[in-house]
Amino acid sequence: MKLTLRIWRQTNASDKGRMVEYKLDDISPDASFLEMLDVLNEQLIAADEEPVAFDHDCREGICGMCSLVINGTPHGPERNTTTCQLHMRKFKDGEVIDVEPWRARAFPVIKDLVVDRSPLDDMIQSGGYISAPTGTAPEAHSVPVPKPDADRAFEAAECIGCGACVAACPNGSAALFLGAKVTALGLMPQGQPERWDRVVSMLDTHDDAGFGGCTLTGECTVACPKGIPLDVISRLNSDYLKATAGGKKK
Amino acid sequence: MQAVAIAIPAIYRSTVGKKAVMAVTGGILVLFLVAHMVGNLKIFLGAGDFNHYAEWLRTAGEPAVPHRTVLTLTEVVLTLAVLLHIWSATSLALRARAARPVKYESRKKSHARGYATHTMRYGGVIIALFIIWHLLDLTFYAVNPLGSSATPYDRVIADFAPDRWYITVWYVVAVLLVGLHLWHGAWSAFNSLGWRTKRNDGFLRGLAAVLAVVIAGGFVAVPIAVTFGWVG
The missing domain is CATH 1.10.1060.10 (Alpha-helical ferredoxin)
Known part of the structure; x- marks a missing residue:
C-alpha cells in the first residue's frame, strides 16, 4: 500500500508543533497501525531524522498505552478496537491519514504523539x-x-x-x-x-x-x-x- | 440536614452538580411549557374562552390571595429557573472550551448521531433571544402591533396577521429549536439526575421525543393557524 501520513510533530511541551507530511510505499495491508509507524521510524532513523514518538506497550489491545487520533477519530475507524489492533487493510491504498495526539488541557503533549x-x-x-488486607487472597466465593x-x-x-x-x-x-x-x-x-x-x-x-x-x-x-x-x-x-x-x- | 447544607456549594461547583441544576430547572421549564401550550390552544375555542383564560391567570387564587399573586410567583420561579439554567450551561460551555485549548487539525467526526445534541448551545442562545422578543411582544406589548388597550385574543391575531408572515416564521423557527432542545434535554436530564439505566433508556428517549413533538406541535399550531386565517 502507498500512504501519505500527516503526523503531528512537536519537539517538547513548549514547542508549538505542526503537521508534517510523510510518504510511505509498500506497506503491507496486514501490518498493524503501529507496525506501519515502526516502518516509518526505521526509514526516519536510516535518514538520520528524529523518529516519531508514540505510546505503545502490549500491542494486544489490553494495556491502554496506545492512543492516536486517526483521521479525527480516537483509535481510528474501526469500532471497539485499539490503535495497536487496527490493521492497514482498513485504509484505502493511496489514502491520506492524519495522525494526532489526544487533545485535552489535562493531557499536555510531551513529544509528538505522546501525551501525559x-x-x-x-x-x-x-x-x-x-481497602483490603494483604496476605493470602480470600476464597472468592466467600462473598x-x-x-x-x-x-x-x-x-x-x-x-x-x-x-x-x-x-x-x-x-x-x-x-x-x-x-x-x-x-x-x-x-x-x-x-x-x-x-x-x-x-x-x-x-x-x-x-x-x-x-x-x-x-x-x-x-x-x-x-x-x-x-x-x-x-x-x-x-x-x-x-x-x-x-x-x-x-x-x- | 447540616451535611446537605454544607454540601450544596460544592455540588454547584462540580461538573455533575451543574448538570443536576440544569436538569431540575429544565424540568420546571418543561412543566411550564406544557401549561403554556395548553393555555395557547384555548384560542381555538374562540375569543371569549381565550380572554377569559388570560383574565383567570391574573385572578387565580382570589380572594384568598391578592390580585396577580399566583402569576407573579410563577414569574419569579421561572425567572430563577431560566437564570440558573443559563448560568449552568454557560459555565459548562466555558469549561469545555478551556478543556481543549489546541483543536484537532483533522475535522472532528461525530459518530454518535446526535443532531439535536449539537444544537443545544447555539439553539439555547437563540431560544433566549426569542424569549426576550416574546416578552416584549405579548407581555410588555412593545413590539406588538396593538397595545395594552386591546384584548389578548386581538393581540395574538394582529401579531400573526398574514402580512406579518416573517413574525410567524420567527416564532415557528424558535419553537422548532425548543423541540430540538427538548429532544436531547429531556432525555439528558434523567441521566444528569442519575435515573437513566440501560433498561429504561429506550423509554426515556421515547418520552423526550414525545414531549418534543407535542410541545413543538402545540406551540406552532397557533401562529400557523392565525397566519392562514383558520382562526380570527
Whole structure:
C-alpha cells in the first residue's frame, strides 16, 4: 500500500508543533497501525531524522498505552478496537491519514504523539481502589455477588484507561472513565466502604485536572475501544448526588 | 440536614452538580411549557374562552390571595429557573472550551448521531433571544402591533396577521429549536439526575421525543393557524 501520513510533530511541551507530511510505499495491508509507524521510524532513523514518538506497550489491545487520533477519530475507524489492533487493510491504498495526539488541557503533549495521561492515575489514586488486607487472597466465593451486578461490574472494569473518551468528547470530559471506575467498584460488596467518599474525591480530582463536564453527547462510548456503555455516567451522577445532596458521604 | 447544607456549594461547583441544576430547572421549564401550550390552544375555542383564560391567570387564587399573586410567583420561579439554567450551561460551555485549548487539525467526526445534541448551545442562545422578543411582544406589548388597550385574543391575531408572515416564521423557527432542545434535554436530564439505566433508556428517549413533538406541535399550531386565517 502507498500512504501519505500527516503526523503531528512537536519537539517538547513548549514547542508549538505542526503537521508534517510523510510518504510511505509498500506497506503491507496486514501490518498493524503501529507496525506501519515502526516502518516509518526505521526509514526516519536510516535518514538520520528524529523518529516519531508514540505510546505503545502490549500491542494486544489490553494495556491502554496506545492512543492516536486517526483521521479525527480516537483509535481510528474501526469500532471497539485499539490503535495497536487496527490493521492497514482498513485504509484505502493511496489514502491520506492524519495522525494526532489526544487533545485535552489535562493531557499536555510531551513529544509528538505522546501525551501525559497522569490525571487519569491521579483520579485512581484519589479513590479508584478498595481497602483490603494483604496476605493470602480470600476464597472468592466467600462473598456472594448477584450475577447481574457481577456482569455489569465486569463490563465497566474492561476500561483500560487509555483516555480515548476524553479525546473524543467535545467537552474534553473524562466522565466515561470516571463512570467506569465508580460503577465497577461500587457494584461490588468489597467496594462499599469507600463508595461515597470515592465518587466525591474522584470527581473533585477530575474537575481540578481541567477536564470538561459531561453533556451526554455519546461520543465517548463510540470511541471507547472496550465499548464501555454510556449508562455508567448515569450511575456516576446518581452516586455523586446521593453522596452529596443525599448526605450519604459522612 | 447540616451535611446537605454544607454540601450544596460544592455540588454547584462540580461538573455533575451543574448538570443536576440544569436538569431540575429544565424540568420546571418543561412543566411550564406544557401549561403554556395548553393555555395557547384555548384560542381555538374562540375569543371569549381565550380572554377569559388570560383574565383567570391574573385572578387565580382570589380572594384568598391578592390580585396577580399566583402569576407573579410563577414569574419569579421561572425567572430563577431560566437564570440558573443559563448560568449552568454557560459555565459548562466555558469549561469545555478551556478543556481543549489546541483543536484537532483533522475535522472532528461525530459518530454518535446526535443532531439535536449539537444544537443545544447555539439553539439555547437563540431560544433566549426569542424569549426576550416574546416578552416584549405579548407581555410588555412593545413590539406588538396593538397595545395594552386591546384584548389578548386581538393581540395574538394582529401579531400573526398574514402580512406579518416573517413574525410567524420567527416564532415557528424558535419553537422548532425548543423541540430540538427538548429532544436531547429531556432525555439528558434523567441521566444528569442519575435515573437513566440501560433498561429504561429506550423509554426515556421515547418520552423526550414525545414531549418534543407535542410541545413543538402545540406551540406552532397557533401562529400557523392565525397566519392562514383558520382562526380570527
